[in-house]
């Protein structure tokens with residue numbers, strides 16, 4: 001398995017490749033009488049694709065918040081003992097892929113902050129663009145008094161939000177949220193809670209998804225609709241950009257903290273979200289099939305067989321085949337368990353590269369002119385190795401079709417691409433990229449075609465990684481970066497702020513509570 005520069009396993013890529021990675025999944029539930037920790041566990045299980053570095057759940061019984069978190073997959077972090085210890089009637093959960101701050105236990109979420117009257121626990125999907133400014137705001141407001149997560153070595157933008165939301169003795173959490181949320185810039189889909197109330201909020205652009213669902217005896221908020229399905233909640237609506245939801249014994253309330261300026265991430269439709277997700281009323285699977293149809297119209301080719309790069313390329317390949325009339329086939333088998341091995345390949349095995357993940361079905365592809373459909377090209381290593389493998393297996397021609405335009409710009413709103421210098425589309429034309437990959441031809445969908453397939457107005461989508469037009473203003477380069485807060489002068493004080501550590505269960509995680 002490939003490792004990221006920080007040493008963590010990258011579960012999705014072949015050795016040598018680094019591709020787009022999600023920023024996180026969030027889940028919140030308010031449901032008296034239900035086992036909320038287990039609902040959160042299964043919700044996070046459905047959101048695992050959004051972050052595999054760490055997972056955590058916080059619950060409250062109305063008097064005390066407990067949080068249990070650790071490094072690893074949801075199924076590795078939690079066992080029955082840990083979940084049984086997390087009692088209460090409301091919960092927030094989180095699975096993390098880091099885009100601000102290192103891969104450490106301290107940076108796992110939910111984060112905790114001590115408020116004047118209790119505790120706030122928070123999970124965040126997205127990435128703020130004004131963290132440097134918020135560091136100053138925390139210092140200005142609280143000086144050495146504000147400690148919480150920051151004092152425990154948390155170097156994420158999420159810890160800054162938690163510190164600001166913890167507020168002061170004169171305000172409730174709801175009042176503080178309405179004052180703090182408009183000061184945040186960038187992408188944030190948040191779930192947070194105090195001892196008695198669940199909150200959810202989404203940035204004014206609605207960059208990352210967040211949906212509201214209904215249980216028979218409660219409410220659920222989650223990054224994607226499959227997390228509602230798995231716990232038996234019915235979809236109610238998307239949380240609106242610029243909206244704060246408050247859920248407690250008095251029911252559900254909605255407040256607007258900013259005017260919506262919609263700019264949802266188009267890449268969620270292309271690759272990031274699960275195909276069974278629905279974003280703003282549009283099925284992700286249907287969008288991907290339509291992208292394939294568009295690709296067939298924009299880049300037709302004489303060929304014998306359309307095959308997907310499993311599995312993310314499958315819906316677009318189905319669409320390409322349907323539109324072109326060329327038969328669809330499975331020319332590659334995927335090892336479903338790659339990503340679950342912790343055995344590192346030796347240098348010799350590393351040469352096998354892509355075969356760890358994919359293997360060609362020779363009898364299907366031998367002598368055929370192939371159309372190979374994939375969702376995106378980042379650095380190109382996977383596609384280069386794949387094309388070589390297909391030729392060795394007897395393919396007569398290999399035509400590559402990509403259901404997103406060339407990725408040329410970095411994302412500052414919560415998706416981790418390769419650096420700009422590593423992006424293969426940076427400085428090369430599609431024909432040059434095709435030659436570099438060893439393809440007989442290469443065709444990318446147009447930006448217009450991709451956007452039309454989502455059935456969302458172009459003016460309400462972010463497509464900055466393809467166009468370079470960023471919908472949320474960016475600060476100067478020295479005010480951005482994953483490790484910005486590790487270098488910042490934070491206003492820290494002594495570590496004791498009323499939060500103490502206690503052990504829960506036999507697992508490797510640790511719980512924190514507020515006595």
Ligand code: SF4
Pocket residue numbers: 207264265266267268410411412413414415462463464465466
């Ligand atoms: S830059 Fe790309 S990945 Fe990032 S939010 Fe915009 S469309 Fe999504």
